[in-house]
Amino acid sequence: xxxxxxxxxxxxxxxxxxxxxxxxxxxxxxxxxxxxxxxxxxxxxxxxxxxxxxxxxxxxxxxxxxxxxxxxxxxxxxxxxxxxxxxxxxxxxxxxxxxxxxxxxxxxxxxxxxxxxxxxxxxxxxxxxxxxxxxxxxxxxxxxxxxxxxxxxxxxxxxxxxxxxxxxxxxxxxxxxxxxxxxxxxxxxxxxxxxxxxxxxxxxxxxxxxxxxxxxxxxxxxxxxxxxx
Amino acid sequence: xxxxxxxxxxxxxxxxxxxxxxxxxxxxxxxxxxxxxxxxxxxxxxxxxxxxxxxxxxxxxxxxxxxxxxxxxxxxxxxxxxxxxxxxxxxxxxxxxxxxxxxxxxxxxxxxxxxxxxxxxxxxxxxxxxxxxxxxxxxxxxxxxxxxxxxxxxxxxxxxxxxxxxxxxxxxxxxxxxxxxxxxxxxxxxxxxxxxxxxxxxxxxxxxxxxxxxxxxxxxxxxxxxxxx
Numbered sequence: 001x002x003x004x005x006x007x008x009x010x011x012x013x014x015x016x017x018x019x020x021x022x023x024x025x026x027x028x029x030x031x032x033x034x035x036x037x038x039x040x041x042x043x044x045x046x047x048x049x050x051x052x053x054x055x056x057x058x059x060x061x062x063x064x065x066x067x068x069x070x071x072x073x074x075x076x077x078x079x080x081x082x083x084x085x086x087x088x089x090x091x092x093x094x095x096x097x098x099x100x101x102x103x104x105x106x107x108x109x110x111x112x113x114x115x116x117x118x119x120x121x122x123x124x125x126x127x128x129x130x131x132x133x134x135x136x137x138x139x140x141x142x143x144x145x146x147x148x149x150x151x152x153x154x155x156x157x158x159x160x161x162x163x164x165x166x167x168x169x170x171x172x173x174x175x176x177x178x179x180x181x182x183x184x185x186x187x188x189x190x191x192x193x194x195x196x197x198x199x200x201x202x203x204x205x206x207x208x209x210x211x212x213x214x215x216x217x218x219x220x221x222x223x224x225x226x227x228x229x
Numbered sequence: 230x231x232x233x234x235x236x237x238x239x240x241x242x243x244x245x246x247x248x249x250x251x252x253x254x255x256x257x258x259x260x261x262x263x264x265x266x267x268x269x270x271x272x273x274x275x276x277x278x279x280x281x282x283x284x285x286x287x288x289x290x291x292x293x294x295x296x297x298x299x300x301x302x303x304x305x306x307x308x309x310x311x312x313x314x315x316x317x318x319x320x321x322x323x324x325x326x327x328x329x330x331x332x333x334x335x336x337x338x339x340x341x342x343x344x345x346x347x348x349x350x351x352x353x354x355x356x357x358x359x360x361x362x363x364x365x366x367x368x369x370x371x372x373x374x375x376x377x378x379x380x381x382x383x384x385x386x387x388x389x390x391x392x393x394x395x396x397x398x399x400x401x402x403x404x405x406x407x408x409x410x411x412x413x414x415x416x417x418x419x420x421x422x423x424x425x426x427x428x429x430x431x432x433x434x435x436x437x438x439x440x441x442x443x444x445x446x447x448x449x450x451x452x453x454x455x456x457x458x
Contacts, residue, residue, distance in 0.1 A: 061298050069290050070342040101341035104381045108337040112330035113299040135386040144377040151373050152333045157364040 003029040005119035007110045010034050012047030014191040015169055018181035019125035020055050022168040025184055032060040033110050038068030043201045047192035083206040103136035107145050115153050120161040127169045142167055174216030189225030232258040234348035236339045239263050241276030243420040244398055247410035248354035249284050251397040254413055261289040262339050267297035272430045276421035312435040332365035336374050344382050349390040356398045371396055403445030418454030
């Protein structure tokens with residue numbers, strides 16, 4: 001029996017690595033997709049490559065997309081990444097690291113690839129618990145995208161199947177994601193979360209992403225291999 | 230009073246040129262967006278530049294996006310463009326020139342730009358009458374995208390406004406679009422519709438797009454300046 005295919009968005013972070021491990025665990029033949037969208041640092045893409053390889057994807061594509069041309073985020077522009085914020089500050093409003101419409105764009109392109117692959121399953125490691133500031137990480141957004149996918153595509157319209165956007169992490173805390181990832185064999189030493197790494201590519205340990213990651217590992221009672229590199 | 234901004238998708242074809250003219254006519258300050266997505270020919274982008282300039286946009290950006298990496302269409306792959314088809318053939322099923330999820334991708338990126346510009350209005354020259362084979366040109370797709378836009382974005386979530394996807398051509402025939410464009414001062418000589426131009430960049434006059442265009446001009450009782458170039 002041939003395996004069903006899934007397209008998995010892999011950013012290089014620990015969430016998407018765990019989402020990929022879940023897709024594999026669920027029996028899908030995995031196609032990983034990453035984006036070179038004008039991030040300020042390239043450690044992410046290197047991490048995405050390592051993670052995809054070690055979790056046995058069939059293919060990993062990196063899509064070039066110059067989101068810098070439209071600006072609007074500390075991740076692609078010269079806006080400063082906030083540091084040493086407490087959780088109250090992190091969860092107040094939408095962070096400056098928000099990239100306008102990013103998940104909409106990424107899912108749309110993943111949908112195009114899924115259609116050419118004959119896949120109906122997309123995996124994305126969004127999470128609405130620890131970091132609820134991003135509008136495009138919420139379940140209502142995901143549901144709306146799923147409806148759109150079935151209207152937007154030849155495959156959806158012809159009724160060959162129904163597209164499904166899988167969000168295995170959406171209700172997990174960071175600690176739960178880390179425990180689950182470890183269980184599924186994710187090598188977190190290969191992942192990269194920092195928004196503002198040092199020139200040597202090491203995590204800054206002060207941005208929201210580093211702080212949430214450290215807290216997650218502490219709560220999970222595990223050591224972060226990425227810090228031991 | 231400052232004008233409201235709109236992001237307009239401009240492909241270089243006559244439909245999007247007319248949509249841009251409509252946006253201008255409606256009083257918007259227009260920001261044009263085109264995509265370099267691995268089309269087999271570049272006349273489209275040159276046409277998009279000319280059209281944007283002559284219709285007075287504030288800015289025109291071209292987004293590089295290698296959709297070739299995901300394949301799946303005669304417009305980006307080496308699949309042959311069908312020629313000399315009659316209308317029954319054209320309207321039977323989804324054409325091989327369909328690019329998977331293209332309008333979803335284009336609208337998603339336009340949405341990101343709109344958000345950074347503080348715009349809530351997007352214009353797209355889709356048309357459901359003459360060429361109904363594309364799933365992502367239908368009103369139900371547009372409505373679903375509009376709902377998604379308001380869930381996907383900081384601007385939508387914070388209720389600063391409601392995103393609207395304008396489709397001024399959706400119910401017009403090709404002849405009606407041409408008449409309306411002419412009325413609004415579109416220079417159709419600057420537009421490009423052909424799926425498979427000659428090496429010199431002239432229209433092939435045989436692909437679906439050329440045939441529909443020729444029929445539209447004939448019905449509108451106008452001469453196509455692009456053929457006189």
